[in-house]
Amino acid sequence: MREKPISRSRARRLWGTLTAVGVAALVVATGAGTSSAAVHPQASQSSLTIWVDAARVPQVKAYEKAFPKVKVNLVTFDAGANGSGSIESKVALFNRVGHGWPDIVFSAEANDVQKLGVAPFNFPAVLNTDGLLPNGLLRNYAAGANNPCYIGGKLECLRNDMAFDVLWVNVPLMKQFGYTVPSTWQQWQAIGENLATKHPGFIIGTLGNSYDDAIYLQAAQCHMNDLISPTTLLDNPADPNCTNMGALLDPLLKDGSVPAANVFGSTFGKTYAGKVLMMVGPAWYGGAIFQSNSSLNSPKGTIATYPPLSWNGGRAWTGDVGGGLWIMSSHTSQPKLAASALVWLATSTGSQSLSQGYPGYVPAAKVWIAAQDASGYYASPLAPTFAIAASEVWTGWAETPWDVFGIWASTATPNLVAGQSVSSQLAGVGAAFSNYAQSAGYQVVAKS
Amino acid sequence: MSVTTSLPAPAHVQRRAGRGRVGGSQRAGYVFVAAYFVLLLLFGVAPTVYALYLALTTEGGRWTGLHNFIATGRDFRFLPAFEHIAVYLVIWLVALVVLVLFLALMLHGAVVRQTVPFFRFLFYIPGALAGSASVLVWLFILDPPISPWHFVLSVFHDSNLGQTIAPGHLPFIFAMIAFWTGAGGWIVVMNGALNNISLEVIDSAKIDGANAWQLAVRVKLPLIKRWVVFMLILAFAAGTQLFVEPQLVGAASLGMVSVTWSPNQLAYYLATQSANFNYAAAISVDLLVVGLMAAALLVFRSKMFEIE
Incomplete structure (x- = not known):
């Protein structure tokens, strides 16, 4: 079988077009890359985007019910469970395009803040500054409960539950x-x-x-x-x-x-x-x-x-073994509102009584464990053992x-x-x- | 026997006829390829150019030459990933060539002609499942307590998923999955190529006294050599880019397969877990170069594009 070769001039024309379009694509692509520094303001006042896994949905629903004026945009995902790294992969892309970050994220991996809190992610907001947290809040946490949240002296999340x-x-x-x-x-x-x-x-x-x-x-x-x-x-x-x-x-x-x-x-x-x-x-x-x-x-x-x-x-x-973390984005356009929501989700009895694990916040933990023990499922109360183990x-x-x-x-x-x-x-x-x-x-x- | 096949017109006649219609046919040709060309530019050429740009620059867009390639080459996960993929490729390519050709030749030389469409369909069916779906099917097959073929697994003393997917078994398992999902399509393609061989050639070989084996190896195989090379080029490229199989088997076994088992997984890990798109691009370009080199070697050695 004989094929007719493309004529030289036509081939050259084709390559010319290809190169031109290639360069154009490159310009477009790099243009998108350089805009990563710009921070786009997110939505209007009193609206929060919150990402959680299926198990944490009831806690967010409880927040919506308690604060009907805040419009919550609830997104469910795997929360990075089993080391899937989904928060990192999303944040890496959001950082690249310069927008899209949620205001609050729940992570199921206790080491996530250690990854997200450093370059090139730099995602979590620092919470122990600017009076974002109510006085005395951290003192009510079990000893060491917020250790996974610290990077140096900076607190970058609040612990949901303990997993001793x-x-x-x-x-x-x-x-x-x-x-x-x-x-x-x-x-x-x-x-x-x-x-x-x-x-x-x-x-x-x-x-x-x-x-x-x-x-x-x-x-x-x-x-x-x-x-x-x-x-x-x-x-x-x-x-x-x-x-x-x-x-x-x-x-x-x-x-x-x-x-x-x-x-x-x-x-x-x-x-x-x-x-x-x-x-x-x-x-x-x-x-x-x-x-x-x-x-x-x-x-x-x-x-x-x-x-x-x-x-x-x-x-x-x-x-x-694990224990979830509530993380607030450093890119949020309304840090005060997001911080108050974060505190409510992580520490309030209204949220933590719906937690699947033993709350890290001691007052909430007492209510949670009392409910567990009231169910009568266990042969003896969990409360004394958990109180000991939480500090060990x-x-x-x-x-x-x-x-x-x-x-x-x-x-x-x-x-x-x-x-x-x-x-x-x-x-x-x-x-x-x-x-x-x-x-x-x-x-x-x-x-x- | 009268020869009724019309021979192609002499070249100068063709050319003259062609030249007369150049304008119209050329425009029609461009229209026909335009849609594909646009998609190719958007999703093929542009990402490749962008990957090259990323691979040669830093996070901030500064030119770094080969730094990203050297840094990723020194990463402790780089060599193991390429070793894994090399073992896998040897198993998968040998199995592909030997078994696909064997089955295609058997199909073509089938004594009972009526069975051909049935077997062709049978070979093709697994390939109709999407890639990740077929891996999920294999996850059931590989987990002895729930596998319909647990008695086969028990021959290998595998009584749980962890034993089936022991590190030494992985290249074989991934090659098996790849063969099962991909080989059927190639058997059909090879069958088509074999059907293209002129009956006269086969008849004359038979008259010259060639038996079935000689017919297959001396006559049919050389005539479909280019198709085999074509299959090898595509299978090699797809094989070096292995991703879905180790990723899903790793997830299903709750982490017993490293998240950086294959080079493509390592690139994905670097992009998503270290947010280092430049390193990820460098590994992607490594894979592109390996694929292009293998393709070039095969094309030149087999003289694939040479016009007879």
């Missing part, structure tokens, strides 16, 4: 098997080893979740993700606090009493309903795992919480711009599932933290 870990226990099952509730990790381990031989198939925890580093390593005061200065990370996977916890977990992973199962896996509920003797996990496990129809669906009156385990009887510390979150496991859960999930979890030990994963995870920290401009040290 407690010991979840199936009380009737403990009695039936003849165990006493442990108060140390060592006692917990001994029960696990005994359980594996006497009652195989029953479990005292899991090791298949992305946040297992915050459940076990943070509680063990492991110095692998400790910000010792605003730009220095202490990351020492050989720290005895880390290796001891690894050694404590290794036999339990092997004997199956702490399996590499994900509590959100497709068959967790089916496999382990009625088989969970104990579980070390966050405050929100009650609703999300034990009481949930689609998960363990534990009967009323069987589940109770106990305070965090100590290491050999020393001072008990615990981990922290170890601060040496920092909220950082890198996603420590995502790194654990992609670095350690596949190997744990494949049968490797926890101890053998520490070095790899430590190296990954170090890589991420360095690429974010942090200095990494192995000794403080």
Whole structure:
């Protein structure tokens, strides 16, 4: 087959047009890029754009009802849950075009402000200036509740709910098997080893979740993700606090009493309903795992919480798995109104009684937990345990711009599932933290 | 047998005839391609030019030469991502060429002619599912407790999703998904190419005593070589840009696949999570260059555009 080649002159003309249009496109494109510095005023007075996930919609609806004069433009999205980074990707684009930011955003990831609060995002408004917050508001928060909100001395969000870990226990099952509730990790381990031989198939925890580093390593005061200065990370996977916890977990992973199962896996509920003797996990496990129809669906009156385990009887510390943040945009055209809405959503009883997790604001938390306990679902009241655990979150496991859960999930979890030990994963995870920290401009040290 | 096929007119006759109608046909031609040309400029050429501009400048628009390329090349996630994609490409391209050609030749040489449309349809069906939807189908297939093929997975000692998607399995799994969704269309294309081979050629080969194997390998294959090269170029480009599969499998396994598994994911991560559009553009340009180099190599080695 013979084809007729395009004549030279015609080809040249074609390229001429192409280049001209290409240059025009470039001019248009770069023009759009340079306007990113300009801030476009947002909508008229008394209107707020608020972004939340589905679980937080009732809180915003309550705000609309309480303040009918404020026109709320409610947008639902995933709130960045499971490290999806959706807030960052939206803000990156809004910053580029110079408009579009919401006034208030709810984040489901406790480390989001550490990412959004620095260049190139610079998204959150600083709240502890200009009298934006009522006097004494911060003093009513649980100790350390707003730690994820601070960048240096600047407060850049308000905590919605706390996610400290407690010991979840199936009380009737403990009695039936003849165990006493442990108060140390060592006692917990001994029960696990005994359980594996006497009652195989029953479990005292899991090791298949992305946040297992915050459940076990943070509680063990492991110095692998400790910000010792605003730009220095202490990351020492050989720290005895880390290796001891690894050694404590290794036999339990092997004997199956702490399996590499994900509590959100497709068959967790089916496999382990009625088989969970104990579980070390966050405050929100009650609703999300034990009481949930689609998960363990534990009967009323069987589940109770106990305070965090100590290491050999020393001072008990615990981990922290998430907990939502209310963030106000620094680009809002009405900071006073937005700040008052933010405070209402984060601290008022009207909003926080609808919270899914234990409120960080203590007066609201008291009301919330009283309602939980009044439901009579738990075998004993949650209030005393939660009050203890809320003050025992170890601060040496920092909220950082890198996603420590995502790194654990992609670095350690596949190997744990494949049968490797926890101890053998520490070095790899430590190296990954170090890589991420360095690429974010942090200095990494192995000794403080 | 009388030859009824009309031979093409001699070149000088064609040219003269063409020249007579140049004005009209040219205008009509431009009108026909105009709509496509505008879309190509808006969504193909302009973003590419913009990516090149971003890749060579800083956040503030200052010229930086190759700095963005060097910085991303030194990123600790860069090499692993390209290693992953290299292993994946070898598996996927070999499987694609061998299996697509095998199935297309089988289809073309089918003894029972009536079955051809049925099989052609069967091969094509999975490709009709949109990319991300087909990955979701695979997520069910790969999760042993809910998979209809759990007995196949149990042969590999996979009893949960975590075991199925162990890091070493990922390139094979993504290649399997890509083959399942993409190969059917290519089998149909190859079948069409094979149907274009003149019956006279095949008949004369048969008269010369060629058996089915010789006919397939010595006669049919060389005649559809350009189609194979064309398939390889497109499959290579699509393969280096792998994104949906690792992204969705990662989300479904609650993070067990790194968010920077493939270079395209790394570019996406840098753009959306570090807001570094310049680094992201540099990696995109890397992928463009790799794709162009592979295409150029294949085109020149196979003399694809040479006119016989």
